[in-house]
Amino acid sequence: MTVRGGARAQTREGGGVERANRPRWVGLALASPTALLLLTLFLGSIALLVDQSLQEDMNGGSAATLTHWTSFFGSSSRIAAIGETFLIAGLSAVISTVIAVPTAYGLHRMKSSTWRFVGIFIVFAPLMTSVIARTYGWSLLLGQQGIVNWAVGLFGMPPLEMLYARPAVVIALVHIFLPFVVFPILSSLGQVDGALRDAAMDLGARPWTTFRRVILPLILPGIIAGTQITFALSMSSFATPSLLGGGRVAVLATLVYSDVNTVQWPMAAVTSIVLLVLAVIVLGLFTLAQRRAQVGGAQGVTAAPGEKGIKAGLSIWLIAVYVFVLSPLVIIIISSFSSASYGAWPLPGWSTKWYTNLLSQDGLAEAAYASVFIAIWSTIIVLVIGTMASVSFHRYRSIVLRGVSVFSLAPMVVPKVTIGLAAFLLLNVTGVLDGVAGIIAMHVVITLPFVIIVVTSALSRTDATLDDAARDLGAGPLRAFRASTLFAIRPSLIAAGLFAFIVSFDEVDMTVFLLKPGQETLPVWMFTYMQKYQDPTLAALASLLIALSLVIAFVAGLFLLRGEKAALTPSH
Secondary structure, three states, X not given: OXXXXXXXXXXXXXXXXXXXXXXXXXXXXXXXXXXXXXHHHHHHHHHHXXXXXXXXXXXXXXXXXXXXXXXHHHOHHHHHHHHHHXXXXXXXXXXXXXXXXXXXXXXXXXXXXXXXXXXXXXXXXXXXXXXXXXXXXXXXXXXXXXXXXXXXXXXXXXXXXXXXXXXXXXXXXXXXXXXXXXXXXXXXXXXOOHHHHHHHHHOOOOHXXXXXXXXXXXXXXXXXXXXXXXXXXXXXXXXXXXXXXXXXXXXXXXXXXHHHHOOOHHHHHHHHHHHHHHXXXXXXXHHHXXXXXXXXXXXXXXXXXXXXXXXXXXXXXXHHHXXXXXHHHHHHHHHOOEOOOOOOOOOOOEOOHHHHHHHOOOOHHHHHHHHHHHHHHXXXXXXXXXXXXXXXXXXXXXXXXXXXXXXXXXXXXXXXXXXXXXXXXXXXXXXXXXXXXXXXXXXXXXXXXXXXXXXXXXXXXXOOHHHHHHHHOOOOHHHHHHHHHHHHHHHHHHHHHHHHHHHHHXXXXXXXXXXXXXXXXXXXXXXXXXXXXXXXXHHHHHHHHHHHHHXXXXXXXXXXXXXXXXXXXXXX
């Protein structure tokens, strides 16, 4: 390529072209807001958390002491909570993986792109709906008078005691995190060369043998990655064990919340750090397992047609998974029209009074406004600094930028409860970013990794030389970027913004620690309401949120589809 002033272009690792004379300070400047945010709010709050764990009491200022660490490891209930946390996380991860492997394989083998899109949309639909709403749906399904016990009663069996016990928590967590396992497996299946499978079949291998000895080893890294994510998220989950455990299921995350409520900040800090350390150890073990399982890499195109028997079995399996995924959402919508003031099946009558009752709830409008306000501002900020950082990571090379790039993903692996308590300590000690401003800043921190991943992926499909060509023709840096790169990644930016908005709007595990007395966001209002009442008012609210989320998901899907089509159009 010929550029003005003798500038040279060179191919860089991972695709794209880097302009040889592009000043490195520009890359550092673009990444500096992200680095500053993470160093002050994220790393600073974790440092304060460690300091608080060594204090005698919540006021601090005393000599460092290990009293609370000794108390933690000397407490049988705390040790039991570690075991319960591992058990629930392990069961959730294993069951999710067992369900996800045939589900991803069935979706991958679908010939019809329309049905494949519908299937993927159904499996991923829970991600677009509130965690509290989904948890509430399972409380309706698994309750003493829920639909499951109604079905059990048809066979003359006594009611099952599932609610407020471990099974309810595990089932709900499997439902919440199933998409996180399906996605990496589906991605791995897309990289498997279909010729390998055909070759095995030609040599006489039966379908199961082909899957077990050819397909399964190739997708093992994806399976481990999905299991790793589910295990980590289940370990740090707070709202679902708290609501469906009913105080009988004590995990580390619920103990942190309980300690904060009883003003035992040092013990809450110790418990949070233990949770963080265990999460890091588990993630490290999973990473080692994944490295050992790495085989091949990208190998080409998708697999091809299948056998009738296998196809029928996979179809039945997928229908069962669709029922499992959609059942809590459907039961919420149906229950919102119940005439009874409690969750019961079958419905004793029909009524719209809970929608009317919703309008008279104290604090609901303020909580909804606060959630929208926080989500809008955090989305705007994270899109700006996340895009700047992504451009820097993709188009500039330096050791510092590589370090910031890796560090920017850290909030994704740290338990939300730990971040919430750490941020609570930081904001209280420093007194800066008080109130809503602090919540917005922390929402930016936790949504930053998602935006960087999506935007960096979009940038990898753009041609950096178009920017250089525009600048050679006289355009300024901003105008060149706006006219070429920004235009190309616009659909992904919109999708990333919608995703960040949904994550921020639905956030409860961290936000519950940051709210001042009298302040509430909508998910926290729902969490508090579900702790106090069981009437279908929450079902009415959850139904409206489900409808809103599906509309947003549909819009995001349209933008992503437009982005894919634009990328395939020669003129772009």
